Amino acid sequence: MARPPATGSVIVPDWHESTEGKEYLACILRKNRRRVFEPGTWKQPKPCREPLSPEKLLTEPSAHARPSAGHLTQWTPIQPSQQHVLQTCPRSSLLERPVLPPPVAIDTASYKIFVSGKSGVGKTALVAKLAGLEVPVVHHETTGIQTTVVFWPAKLQASDRVVMFRFEFWDCGESALKKFDHMLPPFHPQACKEKTDAFLFLFSFTDRASFEDLPGQLARVTGEAPGVVRMVIGSKFDQYMHTDVPERDLTAFRQAWELPLLRVKSVPGRRLADGRTLDGRAGLADIAHVLNGLAEQLWHQDQVAAGLLPNPPENTAG
8 A cells, every 4th residue: 555644744633623623523422422323324224223243244234235435425414304313222312424504515535444453452442432432341252243433524734625534443353253254255254354445453552462463464454455544553552551562662663564553542431520421522532643543544545546646655564
């Protein structure tokens, strides 16, 4: 793939903290709580969000099918009378997409993102933080395939235009996929990665083996899907005092692979005054660097693929 752009060269990095940015963020918040969006197709919404097991996918093969990711669409705001709110789940209601004020028109760029990493490194916890959901306190192996949609508005440096990014994260439990890969080809682990626009490779600062496993994962993806965006994220950075991955190793890794390497904390998010509800705005501030990083890499990659930007030399491990 093309060498990643410099941080802040494509997306205005702190725009979400500006007055204009906060107005756009309001469409993914409700009373300072994050809105939850339907992970399936926009045209055929399902009433409840839940992890997708291979058995469920076998009986409902088309319910969660999507066209190729990386598709840019014009988003014309809908009137209040046209807003389609899904039936409520036990805890919250689901929307197909954020609702902007009637005068605002905005482009939407949709991407599929596969979350990769050893079991226990915090893949599910990361996706939960990105979506503004509760972070699991106790680790449980993800059963089947869990898809989560996150919307993120960002302003482009070159045009001053605001784009709504729609990220669909795929968190696939490796054990379950291997168990059911004999059923049908779509349930093979490789099928989960098809038409993927980006890979998030996770390691844990408290698990040295997960860091050492990264080169093998990166090499496989480079061979199988050379054109996708690749980003590396170190989880459990809140436990950095007990890290098994010192800074000198991170520096050597960045120099060898020339990939973005971000750090996230795996602690539960901050709460509102009631002490129970997650503070949506505070949670966005904690993970904005990850969402901006994804938006920047994916938009730049699309511009290169469309011939709008020169294709720089590819980056491979030295």
